Amino acid sequence: MSWWTPQVTAIFWGMFQALVILLGVVLLGAVLTVVERRFLGLWQDRYGPNRVGPFGTLQLVADMLKIFFKEDWIPPFASRGLFLLAPILAFASLLLSFLIIPITPGWGVADMHIGLLFFFALAGINVYSVLLGGWASGNKYALLGALRASAQTLSYEVFMGLSLMGVVAMAGSFNMRDIVAAQENLWFIIPQFFGFITFLFAGVAVTHRHPFDQPEAEQELADGYHIEYSGMKFGMFFIGEYVGMVLVSALIVTLFFGGWHGPLLPPFVWFALKTSGFLLLFMLLRAALPRPRYDRVMSFGWKVCLPLTLINLLATGAVMLWVGA
């Protein structure tokens, strides 16, 4: 067994970690579809799905059976290649971003020095899924949804990048592990409060969830960009949305709430607790807030969030120079 070197062990361990994280995230995304409906029910004084299995736990199985056996229809007026590509992009881009999330000191897929930039790149690609899906469907509502998505993207992508630059400046690195390590004594939520607020808005917008779900807008656009999708292709859009939710929650925890840092409990428990807290916030936002008009979203992005992030970055830089000097 001369080939079984410590390097080979490390490679297999890394692959095992990647596989576990991949499956864990996809499963969590799937489970969240049911958990969210239960929580929405709770907050609206009703039960939600509680019929299948004890407390509705098997609802997920029923949903999956249903979606697998649905007719997977591609409309004749759709542009076939792009129509097939869009759900793959939607699902894969946000899932790939989990590469950079450090879960515990020992767990995490990749330790990249460009860390955060990788997320920005994939969030940029994720927009194309909505854009292509809406365009390729050959449906006016879908196109309107895609139009809104691109308008919305233009407004939030700019300040999303800027909102995290304060964190990067304070940690002095794009690497996620360095950012977590920099928060050992003080979570970045305190010095970077405005960065946190603006990134929260941008994160909700990235996942196209309430109250920034203008591209979908069930009531006005009859589901927007994925109106023509059915079966598992719709399922990939759907699960992709929840994977995005998990991703943004994990990012917020990593960037502003100290990642795995916390007293007493083991690191993974802290990470999971904080992340589920933000998942709960995502659901609460959906339960509570109405959807603004999409020109309002744009003007909010450009006129409030962008100046706020710029001022935040300037102030951060000034304070760092002051303290450093």
Added chain:
Amino acid sequence: MDRNKHPIIDTAYRLVPATGSLLRTLGTVFMHGFRKRETVSYPEESVYLPPRYRGRIILTRDPDGEERCVACNLCAVACPVDCISLQKGEMDDGRWYPEWFRINFSRCIYCGMCEEACPTSAIQLTPDFEMGEYDRQQLVYEKEDLLINGPGKDHDYHFYKVAGMAIGGKDKGQAKDEEAPEDVRTLLP
């Protein structure tokens, strides 16, 4: 400076109450998680139905245990969807009764017009709605499905005891609060 004129101050001025309102909404919705749920888990929990709920239709009997229905057809006439049909029959003592009585519940809209029209309190609606069937024909109820062994909501009413109709054992003028019929010959000039 007029706050409505300067865009930055105006934006800031509007942001503060808007943020407060959003946070208050979030708080209110979150607190709803601790409230009692409005849903009644129906098949496991039974639903409260008021006594005058209009559900499954029954035919009742008078306090003596005789059928109340006198086959007057008023219910069938009052029915807006024509779901009631019956055939009049006559007993040996002169009482009228329905030979058959049929309600098609797949048509019935539970409006209660038949109950209002009934002069003898025979036809009544009950607080029961669990009448689901897989076969539509099963929703056609015959007289033996409709007739119950009791007076229903109207406990004491006994039509033949207050009506002026002569039946076996009770002649004209013998009903409750009824005066004896005038002997028309005494009115002759």
